[in-house]
Amino acid sequence: xxxxELASQAGVSVRSLRYYEEQGLLTSxxxxxxxxxxxxxxxxxxxxxxxxxxxxxxxxxxxEVLPCVDSPSERNSDEAFERLVQERDRMSRHIxxxxxxxxxxxxxxxxxxxxxxxxxxx
Amino acid sequence: xxxxELASQAGVSVRSLRYYEEQGLLTSxxxxxxxxxxxxxxxxxxxxxxxxxxxxxxxxxxxEVLPCVDSPSERNSDEAFERLVQERDRMSRHIxxxxxxxxxxxxxxxxxxxxxxxxxxx
DNA sequence: CTAAGACCTGACATTGACGTCAGATGCAAG
DNA sequence: CTTGCATCTGACGTCAATGTCAGGTCTTAG
Numbered sequence: 028x029x030x031x032e033l034a035s036q037a038g039v040s041v042r043s044l045r046y047y048e049e050q051g052l053l054t055s056x057x058x059x060x061x062x063x064x065x066x067x068x069x070x071x072x073x074x075x076x077x078x079x080x081x082x083x084x085x086x087x088x089x090x091e092v093l094p095c096v097d098s099p100s101e102r103n104s105d106e107a108f109e110r111l112v113q114e115r116d117r118m119s120r121h122i123x124x125x126x127x128x129x130x131x132x133x134x135x136x137x138x139x140x141x142x143x144x145x146x147x148x149x
Numbered sequence: 150x151x152x153x154e155l156a157s158q159a160g161v162s163v164r165s166l167r168y169y170e171e172q173g174l175l176t177s178x179x180x181x182x183x184x185x186x187x188x189x190x191x192x193x194x195x196x197x198x199x200x201x202x203x204x205x206x207x208x209x210x211x212x213e214v215l216p217c218v219d220s221p222s223e224r225n226s227d228e229a230f231e232r233l234v235q236e237r238d239r240m241s242r243h244i245x246x247x248x249x250x251x252x253x254x255x256x257x258x259x260x261x262x263x264x265x266x267x268x269x270x271x
Numbered sequence: 272c273t274a275a276g277a278c279c280t281g282a283c284a285t286t287g288a289c290g291t292c293a294g295a296t297g298c299a300a301g
Numbered sequence: 302c303t304t305g306c307a308t309c310t311g312a313c314g315t316c317a318a319t320g321t322c323a324g325g326t327c328t329t330a331g
Contacts, residue, residue, distance in 0.1 A: 029307075029308075030307085030308070030309095031307060031308080040289075040290080041307090041308085042288090042289060042290065042291085043288080043289065045309095045310095046288070046289065050288095058297090060296075060297055060298090060308090060309090061296085061297085061308085061309060061310095062297070062298095062307085062308060062309075063308085063309090075253070078246075078249075078250050078253065079250065080288080081246060081250065082246070082247055082250035082251070085287075085288095086287080086288080095257055095261050096257060099257060099260040099261050099264060100260075100264055101264065102264060102265055103261065108258075108261055108265070111254065111257060111258055111261070112258060114254065115251060115254040115255060115258060118247060118250065118251045118254065119251060121247065122244060122247050122248060122251065124200075124203060124204070125204055125240060125243065125244050125247070126244060127200075128200045128201065128203065128204040128240065129204075129237060129240045129241060129244065131197070131200065132233065132236065132237040132240065133237060135217055135218060135221060135233060136230075136233055136234060136237060138221040138222075139217050139221050139225065139230055139233070142221060142222055142223065142224060143224060143230070151277075151278075152277085152278070153277060153278080162319070162320080163277090163278085164318090164319060164320065164321085165318075165319065167279095167280095168318070168319070172318095180327090182278090182279090182326075182327055182328090183278085183279060183280095183326085183327090184277085184278060184279075184326095184327075184328090185278085185279090202318080207317075207318095208317075208318080
């Protein structure tokens with residue numbers, strides 16, 4: 028499939044796919060005329076990359092971690108594996124922070140709701 | 150207290166404090182010579198603002214929500230309150246996404262660890 | 272008084288993941 | 302063949318929070 032097809036299937040822009048390739052997150056075979064071609068598998072790969080971006084990883088970090096995705100069945104570099112664990116932990120900490128922030132908002136909501144309840148009219 | 154003191158107590162840069170003021174998140178009284186002065190309370194306010202930034206809210210969103218923080222004991226505009234609830238929900242959804250991403254990383258870690266275990270030497 | 276350091280305003284620089292545009296080429300349908 | 306849409310490369314634009322710098326004023330210790 029060509030780049031437009033992959034983009035729509037994975038739900039990202041064509042621009043993003045070229046950017047991912049530039050960042051070493053994605054590879055493509057080229058037709059004689061230079062157009063990029065992808066296999067079906069790339070759809071999932073792109074979706075996974077999107078998840079990592081959504082989880083706050085940078086292109087560089089994703090690139091460092093991808094070897095473990097590409098061949099979990101091989102022994103990859105210790106750095107890649109270490110980075111993977113490290114990012115998982117960072118995400119866990121971030122989740123905790125977010126949960127705390129959300130709880131703070133919940134308290135605020137309750138406080139505000141309390142003062143709204145008994146002024147129902149208007 | 151002056152701006153440098155607030156900055157160090159709240160753990161942010163002086164630049165950021167001036168930016169917060171510019172964005173309407175923070176106010177200051179000015180000395181005759183024009184220097185900003187703050188009360189102790191502002192420390193907590195800044196820390197709270199930092200939390201919201203950390204939780205992914207933009208300056209504008211924080212500004213929209215702050216009325217509910219400043220006077221939860223009054224009836225604030227419906228828009229402010231609605232925004233507050235809306236952001237809380239957005240955060241909850243984001244937390245779920247992050248948790249899913251983390252679980253995906255956990256699976257990867259397990260898969261990789263499995264292939265590392267039995268090649269212990271080296 | 273004077274030097275050092277904190278503060279002021281205003282402006283330009285940075286970073287990352289894209290958007291967008293220009294100009295050229297490729298490809299499928301009539 | 303040609304029209305029109307997809308694709309190519311390369312480059313510049315964007316946005317938000319903050320860094321950084323310049324040139325000037327304030328404050329405080331000695």
